[in-house]
Amino acid sequence: xxxxxxxxxxxxxxxxxxxxxxxxxxxxxxxxxxxxxxxxxxxxxxxxxxxxxxxxxxxxxxxxxxxxxxxxxxxxxxxxxxxxxxxxxxxxxxxxxxxxxxxxxxxxxxxxxxxxxxxxxxxxxxxxxxxxxxxxxxxxxxxxxxxxxxxxxxxxxxxxxxxxxxxxxxxxxxxxxxxxxxxxxxxxxxxxxxxxxxxxxxxxxxxxxxxxxxxxxxxxxxxxxxxxxxxxxxxxxxxxxxxx
Ligand SMILES: NC(=O)c1ccc[n+]([C@@H]2O[C@H](COP(=O)([O-])OP(=O)(O)OC[C@H]3O[C@@H](n4cnc5c(N)ncnc54)[C@H](O)[C@@H]3O)[C@@H](O)[C@H]2O)c1
Numbered sequence: 598x599x600x601x602x603x604x605x606x607x608x609x610x611x612x613x614x615x616x617x618x619x620x621x622x623x624x625x626x627x628x629x630x631x632x633x634x635x636x637x638x639x640x641x642x643x644x645x646x647x648x649x650x651x652x653x654x655x656x657x658x659x660x661x662x663x664x665x666x667x668x669x670x671x672x673x674x675x676x677x678x679x680x681x682x683x684x685x686x687x688x689x690x691x692x693x694x695x696x697x698x699x700x701x702x703x704x705x706x707x708x709x710x711x712x713x714x715x716x717x718x719x720x721x722x723x724x725x726x727x728x729x730x731x732x733x734x735x736x737x738x739x740x741x742x743x744x745x746x747x748x749x750x751x752x753x754x755x756x757x758x759x760x761x762x763x764x765x766x767x768x769x770x771x772x773x774x775x776x777x778x779x780x781x782x783x784x785x786x787x788x789x790x791x792x793x794x795x796x797x798x799x800x801x802x803x804x805x806x807x808x809x810x811x812x813x814x815x816x817x818x819x820x821x822x823x824x825x826x827x828x829x830x831x832x833x834x835x836x837x838x839x840x841x
Contacts, residue, residue: 618813659716
């Protein structure tokens with residue numbers, strides 16, 4: 598028996614990195630998984646996996662979200678879990694960040710999860726049950742990264758708590774995860790510098806960087822009925838980095 602048997606799950610950014618790790622784990626645990634992503638080539642690969650359907654979605658588009666939520670509900674009959682994981686990052690130094698950079702970052706990383714909740718929650722409310730997991734970042738918790746990415750992840754933190762109080766009475770739980778540095782395509786530039794990599798590992802109490810499965814396992818718990826009395830919670834998964 599799987600921990601997500603009979604559940605229909607949408608995972609955004611499901612074609613790469615942390616999202617891909619969640620797609621694989623959730624499908625193994627019996628879920629019907631919709632991997633939603635803007636990258637169609639990567640989605641085609643995801644769709645070949647058992648119990649996984651790839652669907653094109655730009656999380657920054659209200660219209661895309663409306664259409665995706667309807668299509669998933671029409672095709673699969675329900676939506677039990679939404680993982681708002683898709684995101685972009687940037688290495689631009691703060692002196693060079695302009696309003697266009699800011700707007701793009703906040704639209705994808707902030708409006709994306711907001712619009713996901715806005716369009717999926719009504720289907721969950723009709724079932725009087727649902728679980729939403731939002732992916733923020735350790736940078737939203739400590740004084741690290743003075744830029745538009747950190748701002749966008751702070752937005753995810755704030756709207757997750759607000760959504761938990763807004764939707765709780767409709768049976769919908771909303772929780773947030775705060776990953777530290779996880780080895781994915783988003784962070785692969787780090788591994789090109791042995792010195793920087795060594796420094797980051799040294800600075801982490803558990804003495805390693807995170808892996809997509811570290812985040813996927815926490816998301817699995819929050820998605821499943823094992824966490825049925827947990828909402829508005831914040832779980833940091835960073836090897837102890839932000840505890841220092
Ligand atoms: N990797 C880390 O160290 C780390 C740390 C903290 C938080 N996070 C967060 O975890 C999430 C996943 O990151 P990752 O490292 O797996 O990144 P990744 O770059 O490997 O994957 C991100 C996925 O999101 C998709 N995506 C980007 N823009 C999109 C859009 N507009 N619409 C739909 N899909 C879109 C990409 O195509 C890609 O498949 C992100 O929200 C990221 O900010 C990552």
